[in-house]
Amino acid sequence: MEIKQAFGVILRCYRKKANYSQEKLAFDCNLDRTYISLLERGKRRPTLDTIFTISRALKVSPSALVTDVEKLLVNKNSSLS
């Protein structure tokens, strides 16, 4: 699993937990709804700025999000080897 894919999974998970639509998250972040969708599908590589912006909107810390990406990568990639 690639980093951008793991990020997409975690982003979707946090967004759903916050009960936000892609539209609402995009609006709060001043980003395009399509870009949120691409991120969630692992089609774009987020910058640190984007991670901070999205984290703020979802009321989580950027490092919590990155920690979950790390964990997912460890789990997915170790179960494949």
Place this chain on the structure above:
Amino acid sequence: MEIKQAFGVILRCYRKKANYSQEKLAFDCNLDRTYISLLERGKRRPTLDTIFTISRALKVSPSALVTDVEKLLVNKNSSLS
């Protein structure tokens, strides 16, 4: 202080702690030495992939790096207000 500037400060701090030159870090990351220099001077916005690559080379976790960026931003930006 902007996110990219905070990242640059933290990156330089971790690199020096590891006793790595920009050249060595760039070589280990398969990145250009100039790009490391631009990141450290806050002139480029790192992607999550770059943060993972650099963290691996410096033997720290990506989330530890991001946590330090968060802390620096809180400190710098609260002392300015």
